[in-house]
Amino acid sequence: MTHPLNNTDWNTEWNTLFQADAGFQAINPASGEKLPGHFPEHTDAEISQAIEEAAHQFIQFATSSSRTRAELLRQIALELENDRSRIVARAALETALPEARLNGELGRTTGQLNFFATILDQGSWQRSVIDPANPKREPLPKPDLRLHYLSLGPVAVFGASNFPLAFSVAGGDTASALAAGCPVIVKAHPAHPGTSELAAAAIRRALKNCHLPDGLFALIQGSGHQQGQALVKHPQIKAVGFTGSLRGGRALYDLAVSRPEPIPFFGELGSVNPVFLLPDVLDSAPQRLANEFIASLTLGAGQFCTNPGLVLAVQSPALELFIDQASRTLHHQPAGTLLTPAISAGYRQQIQQLQQTPAMKLEAQATQSPGEHQVQPVLFSIKAEQWLALNTREEEVFGPAATLVICRDISQMKAIASQLQGQLTCTLHCSDTDLDLAHQLLQTLQFKAGRILFNGWPTGVEVSTAMIHGGPYPASTASQSTSVGGTAIERFLRPICLQNAPQALLPDSLLDPS
Numbered sequence: 001m002t003h004p005l006n007n008t009d010w011n012t013e014w015n016t017l018f019q020a021d022a023g024f025q026a027i028n029p030a031s032g033e034k035l036p037g038h039f040p041e042h043t044d045a046e047i048s049q050a051i052e053e054a055a056h057q058f059i060q061f062a063t064s065s066s067r068t069r070a071e072l073l074r075q076i077a078l079e080l081e082n083d084r085s086r087i088v089a090r091a092a093l094e095t096a097l098p099e100a101r102l103n104g105e106l107g108r109t110t111g112q113l114n115f116f117a118t119i120l121d122q123g124s125w126q127r128s129v130i131d132p133a134n135p136k137r138e139p140l141p142k143p144d145l146r147l148h149y150l151s152l153g154p155v156a157v158f159g160a161s162n163f164p165l166a167f168s169v170a171g172g173d174t175a176s177a178l179a180a181g182c183p184v185i186v187k188a189h190p191a192h193p194g195t196s197e198l199a200a201a202a203i204r205r206a207l208k209n210c211h212l213p214d215g216l217f218a219l220i221q222g223s224g225h226q227q228g229q230a231l232v233k234h235p236q237i238k239a240v241g242f243t244g245s246l247r248g249g250r251a252l253y254d255l256a257v258s259r260p261e262p263i264p265f266f267g268e269l270g271s272v273n274p275v276f277l278l279p280d281v282l283d284s285a286p287q288r289l290a291n292e293f294i295a296s297l298t299l300g301a302g303q304f305c306t307n308p309g310l311v312l313a314v315q316s317p318a319l320e321l322f323i324d325q326a327s328r329t330l331h332h333q334p335a336g337t338l339l340t341p342a343i344s345a346g347y348r349q350q351i352q353q354l355q356q357t358p359a360m361k362l363e364a365q366a367t368q369s370p371g372e373h374q375v376q377p378v379l380f381s382i383k384a385e386q387w388l389a390l391n392t393r394e395e396e397v398f399g400p401a402a403t404l405v406i407c408r409d410i411s412q413m414k415a416i417a418s419q420l421q422g423q424l425t426c427t428l429h430c431s432d433t434d435l436d437l438a439h440q441l442l443q444t445l446q447f448k449a450g451r452i453l454f455n456g457w458p459t460g461v462e463v464s465t466a467m468i469h470g471g472p473y474p475a476s477t478a479s480q481s482t483s484v485g486g487t488a489i490e491r492f493l494r495p496i497c498l499q500n501a502p503q504a505l506l507p508d509s510l511l512d513p514s
């Protein structure tokens with residue numbers, strides 16, 4: 001059965017792609033102008049119908065073979081690749097991100113889909129355990145116990161504005177949920193509805209190529225919060241994958257856990273990603289570190305959840321050189337266009353508040369005056385004891401802004417490390433002679449972050465079986481899991497134990513080894 005969200009004929013030309021007679025329009029953040037195409041405000045009834053259809057298809061998909069699901073993921077990657085030029089062109093208009101970056105992000109998106117297909121081929125995701133019976137055990141015989149993992153059910157996915165492909169409709173949450181055998185309902189981010197439609201069309205074509213029901217996937221559109229909230233509250237939704245802000249993630253998390261049937265909410269949220277510059281490495285290379293820092297801070301106009309928003313160092317002549325070089329480099333950075341007018345307005349407001357904070361010193365601001373829709377990169381500094389007194393000290397500024405916290409001595413640096421809240425990343429810059437201090441800080445920081453980097457910069461997240469992209473709250477709402485990397489699939493599975501099951505009823509993965 002074709003439900004109303006899936007009935008568009010996608011074999012049409014670009015100009016007629018987005019032609020609902022009414023609905024909302026995407027905004028070009030570089031000009032503030034509305035882009036062609038109208039997108040529907042889906043109603044509760046339409047959302048409910050899409051979810052019911054997904055629930056109807058669930059068991060068959062959950063019990064399909066790994067090979068079927070791997071083929072689907074590979075087909076989605078292929079269909080995205082086939083439509084690369086249109087997807088990238090539309091995403092560039094909707095986000096103001098450069099085409100080179102979007103081409104790279106599309107490669108990462110297809111790479112993630114193929115990565116999960118390989119994990120399905122290998123079978124390691126099943127983590128099956130066979131614990132044989134022991135009829136002779138005293139005082140009671142031991143039963144035969146076999147453990148494996150089952151899909152949770154239909155999953156709701158929310159993507160962030162800053163990754164319109166890799167953390168969006170066909171991004172990592174969708175790839176890992178489909179890999180786990182869960183139908184997916186995506187709430188498109190209203191900042192890139194056209195890009196979302198094109199990615200959704202690629203998924204629908206892939207389902208068709210694989211002779212799978214189109215109800216296994218649906219895209220919900222809407223310019224406000226109502227559609228997303230309806231999705232999270234629907235009783236047939238059994239888990240949520242969310243990437244976005246702390247405020248949005250927290251609001252939806254609260255809804256998910258206050259339902260009559262609470263459900264797991266995997267929220268990947270923001271972070272200030274503290275970077276510690278240890279004394280000896282800073283002494284040896286202040287200018288190099290300053291240049292690398294500004295390059296990471298301003299990459300993609302600072303719009304990464306792993307942006308280095310907080311740098312900590314002990315006061316010294318080398319730190320003065322670092323500040324001097326960072327300021328000079330920052331002065332020459334171009335003004336940047338942020339992803340939406342609301343994100344730009346939020347950035348300007350936060351910068352103004354920081355400028356009005358008496359203890360904050362404005363170290364540097366890019367000198368190119370920003371256009372109407374642009375913002376300037378900014379670097380602040382503050383003394384550690386004054387920073388510790390701020391209520392908003394670890395609030396993410398989404399954009400190219402960072403604060404340098406100047407510590408009196410090493411013990412103050414260690415005290416700050418111990419007071420940090422949960423982070424996606426923490427970074428230690430250290431030379432061989434800093435290793436003792438690095439070891440002490442690591443003992444603390446490993447309990448604060450999902451990923452610890454050494455002598456690098458946190459922007460850029462490798463998709464790998466060993467990657468963790470998450471961290472203690474407020475970096476994420478589920479610190480035992482990751483949204484990037486091979487184990488992301490585990491978020492959408494639950495363990496089940498079969499006791500004394502006849503061989504004839506066991507799934508292949510739990511049969512006695514032949």
Ligand code: NAP
Nearest residue numbers: 160161189223224225228229244245248251268269270305
């Ligand atoms: P956002 O405003 O939280 O939006 C994410 C999605 O959630 C959108 O679809 C949004 O729809 C929806 N949403 C937000 N609040 C909601 C509410 N109260 N009820 C229902 N739906 C709601 O995030 P963003 O501004 O696009 O993205 C930037 C943020 O994401 C930054 O903080 C960044 O650090 C973070 N991020 C994190 C990661 C990670 O992996 N940890 C990766 C990328 C980005 P509406 O637009 O309608 O509100």
